[in-house]
Amino acid sequence: MSKMFADCPICNAHQSMEVTTKTEIIPYFGEIMESTLLCSECGYKHADTICIDQKEPVKYTLLVGKDNLNARVVKSQSTTITIPEIGLKVEPGPQSQGYVSNVEGVLKRFEKAVKTALSWAEEDHVKQNAVQILEDIERVKNGQKKVTLVLEDPFGHSIVMDDAAVRSELTVEEIKNLKTGFATFENEELEINEDDESKPS
Ligand SMILES: [Zn+2]
Incomplete structure (x- = not known):
């Protein structure tokens, strides 16, 4: 799991957006990455899951x-x-x-x-x-x-x-x-x- 801070794209507050990313292995599916965005200023929250598994053709x-x-x-x-x-x-x-x-x-x-x-x-x-x-x-x-x-x-x-x-x-x-x-x-x-x-x- 990793955390970093960024400017909020919604309220523009400086370094108020906490970005958390976590990768996980799902059996028979592959590796996925979950990311969560949370702004401490305006409360904006967004979660996303993407499949990052690279497989050979x-x-x-x-x-x-x-x-x-x-x-x-x-x-x-x-x-x-x-x-x-x-x-x-x-x-x-x-x-x-x-x-x-x-x-x-x-x-x-x-x-x-x-x-x-x-x-x-x-x-x-x-x-x-x-x-x-x-x-x-x-x-x-x-x-x-x-x-x-x-x-x-x-x-x-x-x-x-x-x-x-x-x-x-x-x-x-x-x-x-x-x-x-x-x-x-x-x-x-x-x-x-x-x-x-x-x-x-
Ligand atoms: Zn914000």
Whole structure:
């Protein structure tokens, strides 16, 4: 814990503001810093808590089959999720939310987003593409198809909990290619909205 004094930004009194900061380790979350401001002249008080934990950019790759649909997935706000074999990619947008789910839950979110995109699609080849993706997801769920689930998080808060999950560091090049924007399919024929799949189930 540390204390220092500063001029009060509210009443402008000289060195009347006591600033107390304290850091604390919260299990499974990281290091946080609590700061409290208190002015002895005007009584202004403010408390704030910020996460100061610095984590390495991380990438998880998991070969998904019927046996690991239950593997736990922690997806942070900043994570890009890709299933290259099916041509699915969801990138973080301004409305992105983090969630805790499992592999099956991630597939369901993809499914829901593709169905929404399908309902908006007008061109036949776009519809066919969406139908194909839905069939592929179905085959993954019932064990007929294996695909790779890739999570890339430049802030390192995401986790895929499975013995078969491969954790690696993101390269500088990979981090550069990660976007924050709207979710799109890799072929960019169908646009899916991150909002449709980011709500907690
Ligand atoms: Zn004051």
